[in-house]
Amino acid sequence: MNLYICLFSMGFLFILSIVCFFSSIYFIMNMISIFMEWELFTLNSSSLLMTILLDWMSLMFLSFVLLISSMVIFYSNSYMSSDLNMVRFILLVLMFVFSMILLIISPNLISILLGWDGLGLVSYCLVIYYQNVKSYNSGMLTVLSNRIGDVMILMSIVWMLNYGGWNYIFYMSFMKNDLYMYIIGWFIVLAAMTKSAQIPFSSWLPAAMAAPTPVSALVHSSTLVTAGVYLLIRFNFVLNDTLVFKGFLLIAGLTMFMSGIVANYEFDLKKIIALSTLSQLGLMMSILSMGGYDLAFFHLLTHALFKSLLFMCAGIIIHTMNNNQDIRYMGNLIKFMPFSSFCLVVSNLALCGMPFLAGFYSKDLILEVVLLSNLNILIFFLYFFSTGLTVCYTVRLVYYSLMGDLKMPSLMNLFEEYSDMILSMLFLSFMSVIGGSMLMWLIFPVPVMIYLPLLLKLSILMVMFMGVLMGLIILLSVKFMKNLMSFYLMKMFFSEMWFLPNLSTFGLNYYFLNKMVVYGKVLDGGWSEYLVSLNIKKLVLFSMKNFQLIQNNSFKTYIFIFYFWLLSFMLLFFMKI
Structure with missing residues (x-):
């Protein structure tokens, strides 16, 4: 029964993905947009409408979401095979995908709220899927952080009532300089910051790793965390060249920088990949703040391909190593699990921006546009140093997991016989290789003209090689510095995400819990x-x-x-x- 439900869901989503992809190509070639609207009811001259916007961007993103969802469900057929509540898991994933679809095709803030809130609610159900105290704490942190974004969307709905309707796509062009639209833009940016885990709301994203690994592959590639980026891409015309985006550029750059540093001190395999997601989200948000919404969308799609593959590789490694996620216990997996190691290396190289893989086309283009832009040295430093840190923690991850000696305390039976997992990983690894060039031809039919001196042109590759060198230096120096108190304090500061979890949980909860204790003593x-x-x-x-x-x-x-x-x-x- 579970097998039939998995195969039917996977087949339906995959076929729908192919249809959406070819439809998006047709829409790009003919410059078509379809806008559909249903009036549900009218209250005090304000109509509550159900609207759908189908253009090349929504259809392209939709095809990638459906493709990755179909691969994740097919992958879950093996990964979750021993689970008693397999049908419930598949239904939760389908509800999650449906919420994302509703958000993608909606140019209306009311229907966006339904998808936005659906993502938050279903993500809570998926994070607490394995029912224990750690999952419960992670789920509460996730859902309460996302509730701030839900409130901001509600506030945007209230302010947009001044225009007599909630179809924001009608008002963005000629209401750009209006005060109400400016306030709505502030609320939208705050909502996107919570959903895409920008500073100071970053602590929930690594905590959400308590969810099953197939869910992480879906959440951190194309659905939950990318919802904020997609919403800001849609609102880009309102917020471009405003003070909001200039401040947001600094916040996104700091998020990218912070997550890159923290990932170099983390030992949990899934959390390292989650922090790399946070780093790439900071990259998307920062280039979006500079006005490059098409570049942000391009990197959003390429990142979805190799990040889902990266989580699937992590899942099969964790599954084989008896549910152990600590990279210090791994080693020499390239000998025992050659195919999974190959997929892990391909996805990691795409993440670093290795030439002619999927991540190279978007990441290289973004950094060249940054080199061409009129920016100060701080933003320039955050971009390039964070890129080097990405290569640095990737080298560290590959060294710990694939090289050296196997450090498990007992004899393990390491093997690769999960056919469903391997097939889905094979397809995504193929897409991680060709996806970048394919999307480059589709999204930018006319080549982007970037004229740079030779040294600046090669600076991106130089940053990558310096990241490799820095990663090797860190690996060698840890053995000699681990007994120093200063190294311990620095490690504690960086591994705690600049103490953001303490601020977002203990810092907020302690005052109220302390008052409740006093209240209990005096009154109760x-x-x-x-x-x-x-x-x-x-x-x-x-x-x-x-x-x-x-x-x-x-x-x-x-x-x-x-x-x-x-x-x-x-x-x-x-x-x-």
């Missing part, structure tokens, strides 16, 4: 306990004893009640006379 354990709870208890006990006395069916009790009734009757009778 104080006067209210004495005056209300104890007195009610005494009254109830007294009443129960008396009723129990009546219910004992004692003849003396009945005679006493009869005499009492007779005496009362006689008193009333004589008082009337």
Whole structure:
């Protein structure tokens, strides 16, 4: 039964993905957009409409979401085969995909809210799928961080009521300089910051790794974390060249820089890949803040391909190594798991921007546009140093997991016989190789003219090689520096994501929890306990004893009640006379 549901879901999503992809090519060639609108009801001259916008961008993104979702479901057929609630898992993934589809095709803030809130709710259900304390804490951190973004969307809906409708796509061009649209833009940027985990909302993204690995492959490639980027791409025309985007450029650059540093101190395999997602989200947001919405969309699509493959490789390694995620226990996997190691290396090289893989076309183009732009030295440093850090933690990950000696404490049976996993990984590795050039031809039919001196042109490759060198230096120096107190303090600061988890959880919760303790002592354990709870208890006990006395069916009790009734009757009778 589970197999049939998986295969049917995978086949349906895959066919729909192919249809959307070829439709997007047709829409690009003929410059077509389709806008459909249904009026649900009207209230006080404001119409609540269900609208769908189909253009090349929404169809292209939709095809990639559906493609990766179909591969993830096919991959889950083996990965989650021993799970008792397999059908529930597949239904949750399908609900997640449906929420993302609703968000992609909606030019209306009401229907965007439905998809946006659906993503937050279903992601909570998926993060707490393995029911334990760690998953619960991670799920609460995820859903409460995302609720801030939901409130911002609600505030945008309230402010857009001034225009008499919620189809933002109608108002973006000629209301660009309006104060209301500027305020709406602020709310949209804050909502995108929470969903795409920019500073200071970054702590939920590594915590969401408590979800099953197929969910991580879906969430961190094309759905949940990219929703904020996609929304800002749609709102780009309103916010471009504004003060909001100039400040947001710094925040995105710092997010990229912070996640690159933290990933170099992390030992959890899935968290390293999650932090690399955070770094790439910072790259997308920063180039988007500079006005390159098409470049951000291009990197969004190429990143989705190799990041889903990277998580699938991590999943098969974790599965084979008896659910162990610590890279310090791994080693020499290239000998035991050659195909998975090959896919891991391909996806990591695409992440670094190795020439002629998928990530190279988008990442190289973004960095060349940065070199061509009029930027200050701080933003320039954040871009290129973060790119070097990406290569650095990739080298570290490959060294720990694929090279050296196997460090597991007991004899393990390492093998690759998961046919469904390998087939889905093979398809995505093929797309990670050819996807970048294919999308380059489609999204940029006219070549982008970038004229740079030879040294600047080669600077991106130089940064990559310097990242490799820096990664090797860090690996060698850790052995000699690990006993130094300064190294320990630096490691603690960086491995804790600049103490963002403490600020977002303990920093916010401690004050309120402390006040609740005081409240409990003074009120619940104080006067209210004495005056209300104890007195009610005494009254109830007294009443129960008396009723129990009546219910004992004692003849003396009945005679006493009869005499009492007779005496009362006689008193009333004589008082009337």
